[in-house]
Amino acid sequence: MFYLCTPIFIPNLVEKETIYILAIESSCDDTSAAVLCNDNVISNVVATQKIHEEYGGVVPELASRAHQQNILPVVHQALLKANIDKKQLSTIAFTRGPGLMGSLLVGTSFAKSVALGLEIPLIEVNHMQAHILAHFINEENSPKPEFPFLAMTISGGHTQIVRVNNHFNFEILGETLDDAVGEAFDKSGKILGLPYPGGPMVDKYAQLGDPKKFPFPKPKVGNLNFSFSGLKTSILYFIQRETQKNPTFVAENLNDICASIQYTIINILMDKLIAAVKQTGIKRVAIGGGVSANSGIRAALKNAEKNYGWSTYIPKFEYCTDNAAMIGIVGYYKYKSQRFASHDVTAKARYII
Ligand code: KG4
Ligand code: ZN
Secondary structure, three states, X not given: OHHHHOOOOOOOOOOOOOOEEEEEEOOOOEEXXXXXXXXXXXXXXXXXXXXXXXXXXXXXXXHHHHHHHHHXXXXXXXXXXXXXXXXXXXXXXXXXXXXXXXXXXXHHHHHXXXXXXXXXXXXXXXXXXXXXXXXXXXXXXXXXXOOOEEEEEEOOOOEEEEEEEEOOEEEEEEEEOOOXXXXXXXXXXXXXXXXXXXXXXXXXXXXXXXXXXXXOOOOOOOOOOEOOHHHHHHHHHHHHHHHHHOOOHHHHHHHHHHHHHHHHHHHHHHHHHHHHHHHHOOOEEEEEOHHHHOHHHHHHHXXXXXXXXXXXXXXXXXXXXXXXXXXHHHHHHHHHOXXXXXXXXXXXXXXXX
């Protein structure tokens, strides 16, 4: 039916109009809903799926079922916290991709139904673009980067260095050729017997250890690209070798092992960022994605401000890992420029920025 394939309502945007955005994120294993008033976040609710912990990683089939269970309560809570009635909503923004197809389908279908039911425009959002534009959420003491700037997106699924020319124009300068940096953290955690996700656990123990105790090799990868699979293998062999000699090696050295792994990963990231700044001459550097919650990368960026004169932009903790507020801020900029999706839009597991 043709009428379903076009936005049913296109508002006449008046400059300075107050808009309320309901945003939905369901790309992986967090179900999240947020309400924004223009570029201000008034609620941001995240339901983290605990079910995956016992499997040591995200099980896609279980993730989509949990999204289906969580999505209504999470949206209800976001509206309640924002003290907003659904009739006040101006638009709904949702994550179209990249991510797990089953998970994306839950958010996509939900958002399309809401748009149809409330007769409001629908906005589709690229998850990685959202990790970058999270820096444009209006927050006290959080200056927004000027264009152009460099953004390093570091998450469980991505590792990229992007030149951001404006809110909608991105150039990928380099990316991982194999594992994402979040995977490197999580797989290291798994090798050490830590619960999933390993990233925050490695970070926690790393803060108590000696980062130079166990040196690991850095990969030799050209240009601004990354590779983490070799590091994972060398960590695995190192732990196997040492535990053969001493079965309690990991327990006795956990802090130092985590600190050494984290030190190597952060060095790999920083080497490429330094090269990207040299190549582009752009000294405004932002990070986004779950791994930007890491204490090591946050400290390294702060040092780069002092040592290299960079201006760095680090998101607030709640906007680092997956959340709907970042989807909402993309929704805000797309609404302002009337970039609405038609009702035949579909989820996209591979969605290049
Ligand atoms: O952006 P995100 O929430 O989901 C994806 O889009 O992938 O990122 C999740 C990743 C996981 O690999 C998790 O272990 C990692 O971010 N992560 C961390 C920390 N907090 C989350 N990695 C290192 N240190 C942390 N503090
Ligand atoms: Zn993410």
